[in-house]
Amino acid sequence: MRHTIAIANQKGGVGKTTTAVNLSAALAATKRKVLLIDLDPQGNASTAAGANKNEKNLFEVYTQNLPIQDSILKSSGGYEVIPGGENLIALEVFIRDNQKQGELKKLLIDLEYDFIILDTPPSLNQLTLESLFAATATLIPLQCEYYSLEGISSLINTINTLNNKNLTNNRVFGIIRTMVDMRNNLAKEVSEELEKHFPNLVFNTLIPRNVKLAEAPSHGVSAHTIYAIFIWRQSIFSACWRTY
Ligand SMILES: Nc1ncnc2c1ncn2[C@@H]1O[C@H](COP(=O)(O)OP(=O)(O)OP(=O)(O)O)[C@@H](O)[C@H]1O
Ligand SMILES: [Mg+2]
Numbered sequence: 001m002r003h004t005i006a007i008a009n010q011k012g013g014v015g016k017t018t019t020a021v022n023l024s025a026a027l028a029a030t031k032r033k034v035l036l037i038d039l040d041p042q043g044n045a046s047t048a049a050g051a052n053k054n055e056k057n058l059f060e061v062y063t064q065n066l067p068i069q070d071s072i073l074k075s076s077g078g079y080e081v082i083p084g085g086e087n088l089i090a091l092e093v094f095i096r097d098n099q100k101q102g103e104l105k106k107l108l109i110d111l112e113y114d115f116i117i118l119d120t121p122p123s124l125n126q127l128t129l130e131s132l133f134a135a136t137a138t139l140i141p142l143q144c145e146y147y148s149l150e151g152i153s154s155l156i157n158t159i160n161t162l163n164n165k166n167l168t169n170n171r172v173f174g175i176i177r178t179m180v181d182m183r184n185n186l187a188k189e190v191s192e193e194l195e196k197h198f199p200n201l202v203f204n205t206l207i208p209r210n211v212k213l214a215e216a217p218s219h220g221v222s223a224h225t226i227y228a229i230f231i232w233r234q235s236i237f238s239a240c241w242r243t244y
Helices: 016-029 044-049 058-063 087-097 103-108 126-134 152-164 185-197 211-219 223-241
Strands: 003-007 034-038 080-082 115-119 137-143 172-178
Touching: 003 016, 003 126, 016 034, 016 044, 016 115, 016 137, 016 172, 034 044, 044 080, 058 087, 058 103, 087 126, 103 126, 115 126, 126 152, 137 152, 152 172, 172 185
Parallel strands: 003 115, 003 137, 034 080, 034 115, 137 172
Antiparallel strands: none
16 A cells, blocks of 8 residues: 655644655665655755755646656655755646646556655645645644644645545644654643644654754764654654554
């Protein structure tokens, strides 16, 4: 069985890309065949994966009818990647103007991977909707701060609406609390609120705030960083694996 997991939350900077990249690497490390698709014009997942943002991406695949295989690159993390980049802004418009909604789901059918991980932009736009159509599950990273619960309900409602219209088999697979620092009272309050509102969706595993992890993209990889990332991957991996 193939799993296609969208990592989504329209709020920015909550750890979507960090989750997508580390989950891909963790799954690849356990010998699963993994494809990471960067659907964000910022292209942060591509940078983290060591992929060139100027290579072909889904923009060329959609607009020039190229085979999706032509956009797949190898990453430094043992998984494969379709890079993101600025031309995905134009792809967003192209999908809307040409009624191409649901195309990604069709494009992924023939690909042979154990897991496809979709990193989405901080908006509920056409690119995110493409991911929600194509996914079999959505993982929502959430930072325990003011306003973090706003937006979650509309994301969950969107997924349920697509599901009720038989447009997708997607379901919300869980909410994962990221960058957690329980010394912070607000984080504790929001965390409790979240457990109250979504008791069946919140993963018990918390992803701690880890400075080494934040520094990793700018400083290259050190022994400490490898250790920090390893711990992080163990946390997210065990959280996700609980459900699958
Ligand atoms: N557990 C963590 N500990 C410390 N820093 C983290 C952690 N997770 C993510 N970060 C840092 O927080 C910032 C935002 O993370 P990330 O880019 O993954 O969020 P995002 O939701 O993908 O953002 P965007 O909405 O802009 O795409 C980054 O600088 C990242 O390095
Ligand atoms: Mg991101």
